[in-house]
Amino acid sequence: MHISAAASFLYGSDMMAKANILNLRTDVKYLNGVGPKRAASLQKLGISTIEDLVTYYPRAYEDRSSITAIGELFPDREDCIYTVIGIIVNIREKIYGRYRSILMATISDGTGYLQVNWFNQRFLKKSLTVGKRILVYGKVGLAYGGRGMLAVTRLISFELLESGAAIQKQGILPVYQLAESISQKYIRRLTENLWASDIRIDEIIPQPIRSRYKLMPRQRALQSIHYPGNNEELTKARETLAFEELYVIQCGLLLLKRDSQQGIDGVRHLMSGSLVNSIFDALPYSLTEDQLKAWKDIEKDMEQQIPMRRLLEGDVGSGKTVIALMALVKTVENGYQGAFMVPTEILARQHYEKFTELLKETAIKVGLLVGSLSVKKHRDTLGKIANHELDIVIGTHAIIQETVKFAALGLAVTDEQHRFGISQRAALDKKGEYAPDVLVMTATPIPRTMTLTVYGDLDVSRIERLPPGRKPIRTFVRESDRRQLIYEFVKKEIVAGRQAYVVCPLIEESDNPDGSSHHVPSAEEIYNELSQGIFKNIPIGLIHGRLKKDKKQQTMADFYENKLSLLVATTVIEVGVDVPNASIMVIENAERFGLAQLHQLRGRIGRGQYSSYCILVSGSKSAVSRERLEVLRDTTSGFEVAEADLRLRGAGQFFGSMQHGTGDLKIVNVMKDTDILLRARQAALETMADAEALESIRPYLMLKYKDKFSHINDA
């Protein structure tokens, strides 16, 4: 090892850093050329340690691996980016007015002449002088008015080369995301120097996995991702690093799962008996194949000592609620209590009514715990939960707050899980001396394999097909000048006995952003317009988040009981609300909603036997927003909507809304790296089964997830 070389590379007074070989935790300030000012700028890019620098992956590459002689350039080849090296033989400057200028250089390599232009960069005049050797990288065409002379038509980058020195090996160069006062050249120099220094990067992935999955050594992969020798090497390096990124997440999630299931006893439920079966028999329909399969999975989990950690995934309207009900009844049958958590109060009340109805022939006592209860009622309910006077409690996530003490919680179900973060899931685990079973339900459609990344700590059951007899929802995209026709159609359906929703993005007029020229009609305005106009003699209601609780509940109840034919609403109706007679939904200014949200909204209709229509009224004529909306017109599959959403919005935002808490994906492309994900998942499963391998990666996981997975740390 060349300690002295390393030492000369470092500067600063930190003896530790000086004496040691660089490692990933070393502060970048110990690198040559990083003073306090630069360190601050680097920090803005998220780079403060060597590890940050090493994982500051290039956003693109410049392939300068072959240098083309000017005599061999072909002009106007769309996909050809050339690297040319020549001597500046002539330089001219043209100035237009105060701010505009062109610097025109002619370069030659002995095989021909090439013109290169710089616009409005007069400061370059000092360095670009005749006789200098220069490398240019870009697209080539015919010079404007140049009588057949070639010119660089799109200059991607250029570099002055040491004159006299032999032409350096150029290769494939990294292109980094930049920030103020940090140039491409500067970061390149840092990464180049880094790899020229004595640095040692340890492996994370256990050896048997590394060889089984044919991974590059980590250090080489990191080096190659910045400076690949060729494209093949780049591909291999990227695969290795993407694998590593996903593998670490998968191991973290599996470890979380294991630790939440081991070391603490769960509830071993008995085989389902007469109570569960009586519910089964009382259902007005028979379960679909998918529902039965999911129910079998859940029964099996509940009958084991290990706590259940299961996700039930199914599109809106696929019939998850009844599965939850049966699981809750099963826990009650075994002498335990069940909790059912939903994201909104409206939904809690609706489930409460449904459950009370379905369970009225039994002795099961159902309670409701929501924020709007009077203080006394709230206290009463807490008391009844604590002394087991209630068997099933339905409520908002207030249920998992500290103050709620169950006498004997056997099962916790959370509906529409995307609203609950991973930490809230973990909070449930800590409620007693034993761990209750946990069933998580979600209708947030996410691309199939991404389930593994977001919910990798859970076992998964899926309801893929909707119950039979549903007429598919037909979706239309219309511009707002067609509203008259749209509402005439709605009226016809209402006269035929159906009900309709009209969803608006804003509550009241003043919710329009200040100074916006484009006025978006609010729910209140639409309500006024419709109730005084075309729906004058038809009972119509208005519901939104700013109404008083009682008012909201009353309106919802009236719509439920068909006392209202049309409901003007905001997204408060988004989740779970179930009115089978409602078969039409008009969404005003649909372009203002996310695709997944529109899909959720649309799931409120098509729940009965009637033909259902969703009309997306676009307030924008832009092609992009139309294309987005047409995704919904073309598919009713939540998974397909999710994939399109992911494609159109990018992974960052998509996962941002998921609170998956597993850290950023720096190199993985969630759309394209499905195969790698599946392999990484497999490798993580193998690791869990291999005590030695697990011990070797465990310390790393602890460090990486110490805040996100506090749970693991407690173990």
Ligand code: ADP
């Ligand atoms: P989600 O999965 O969105 O929570 P729900 O549980 O609310 O869906 O179910 C939607 C509707 O389908 C409800 O009205 C429910 O009664 C009905 N349903 C559920 N399962 C079946 C089935 N097997 N056959 C017919 N209708 C069903």
Ligand code: MG
């Ligand atoms: Mg539901």
